[in-house]
Amino acid sequence: MAFEKLIGQEDVKRRLSAAVESEMLSHAYIFSGPDGIGKMTFALEFAGLAMCGAPVNGRKCGRCRACQLGESGNNVDLRIISPEEKKTQIGVEAVRTQICDEVFKAPVFSRKKVFIVDRADKMNESAQNALLKTFEEPPAYTLIILLCDSVLPLLETVKSRAVGIEFRRNTDSEIIQKYRELRDESARSGSVLPEIDTSLLCAYADGLMGRVGELCADGGELIRARIELVEKLSDLYAGKNGAKAAISSIIDVRNKNYDFAFFSMMSFTRDAMLIARFGSKTEIMNPDLKEQLSAMARDTGYYRLKNALTEIDTCYRNLARNAMPELATDNMLIRIAG
Numbered sequence: 001m002a003f004e005k006l007i008g009q010e011d012v013k014r015r016l017s018a019a020v021e022s023e024m025l026s027h028a029y030i031f032s033g034p035d036g037i038g039k040m041t042f043a044l045e046f047a048g049l050a051m052c053g054a055p056v057n058g059r060k061c062g063r064c065r066a067c068q069l070g071e072s073g074n075n076v077d078l079r080i081i082s083p084e085e086k087k088t089q090i091g092v093e094a095v096r097t098q099i100c101d102e103v104f105k106a107p108v109f110s111r112k113k114v115f116i117v118d119r120a121d122k123m124n125e126s127a128q129n130a131l132l133k134t135f136e137e138p139p140a141y142t143l144i145i146l147l148c149d150s151v152l153p154l155l156e157t158v159k160s161r162a163v164g165i166e167f168r169r170n171t172d173s174e175i176i177q178k179y180r181e182l183r184d185e186s187a188r189s190g191s192v193l194p195e196i197d198t199s200l201l202c203a204y205a206d207g208l209m210g211r212v213g214e215l216c217a218d219g220g221e222l223i224r225a226r227i228e229l230v231e232k233l234s235d236l237y238a239g240k241n242g243a244k245a246a247i248s249s250i251i252d253v254r255n256k257n258y259d260f261a262f263f264s265m266m267s268f269t270r271d272a273m274l275i276a277r278f279g280s281k282t283e284i285m286n287p288d289l290k291e292q293l294s295a296m297a298r299d300t301g302y303y304r305l306k307n308a309l310t311e312i313d314t315c316y317r318n319l320a321r322n323a324m325p326e327l328a329t330d331n332m333l334i335r336i337a338g
């Protein structure tokens with residue numbers, strides 16, 4: 001079967017494989033599901049299959065020009081459209097020039113010409129209407145895949161002309177399988193990813209494969225930073241100088257890679273609260289850090305930890321729509337400092 005290298009989403013695999021094997025591809029698909037669930041990974045695999053000149057039993061042949069170019073990421077017959085940097089929308093001009101005009105140029109090396117629209121829910125109404133014209137009479141070689149968190153912002157007329165494919169959150173065992181796969185891959189290339197407790201991994205991933213990838217990126221930098229973070233957070237609660245600046249640089253809101261740091265600060269604080277309330281035998285999310293967290297519980301006390309947890313949680317939830325995330329984070333750190 002196709003998609004065999006990808007973990008989970010069995011229903012999606014079955015439907016897409018059946019379409020490829022029966023050569024009954026629709027000209028448009030909508031992949032929906034939360035960020036990080038693996039829509040782009042599946043879309044690229046699906047595109048590769050559709051473009052292959054000689055698929056064998058629903059698998060890419062790996063030898064044709066389309067497959068070889070696809071392997072190196074250089075197949076001009078695959079186009080990816082996404083909101084421009086710093087723009088929150090995909091406008092009508094982008095859809096016209098990158099899809100509507102391009103669609104009439106036949107594929108050069110491949111069986112299909114594929115357009116993947118990332119964050120398709122960011123297309124404004126006129127962009128969607130422009131796309132609709134292409135949806136109505138596309139050349140036979142066209143395959144358009146729209147990726148979106150939610151189908152709600154899409155016009156009914158767009159939705160009704162495409163096949164909807166819904167992605168579901170992965171199970172914990174699929175998440176663990178993915179982590180092991182990335183760890184083995186990393187070991188083969190000579191680097192060792194730091195260990196992460198499986199219950200912590202699954203709690204953070206929350207069914208999203210992308211989050212596992214995020215944790216394993218750059219040799220597991222985020223997992224390593226977690227140890228430094230627990231020390232600095234203890235220092236902050238104890239009112240030590242320099243702790244705030246150190247935490248700010250670990251959180252790194254500027255690079256938008258702050259989810260795990262916030263998740264960690266909340267889980268440390270919650271664990272310390274539990275220890276403060278129920279003693280050190282209570283079950284916590286970060287058992288490997290029990291010693292530090294017990295000290296944090298003793299030195300900070302239940303009520304201060306509880307207030308800190310509320311502050312961190314509120315700050316995190318508002319961060320994505322905050323115009324000055326660094327300032328908001330700094331203010332939160334000042335409020336929770338000892």
Ligand SMILES: [Zn+2]
Nearest residue numbers: 052061064067
């Ligand atoms: Zn091929």
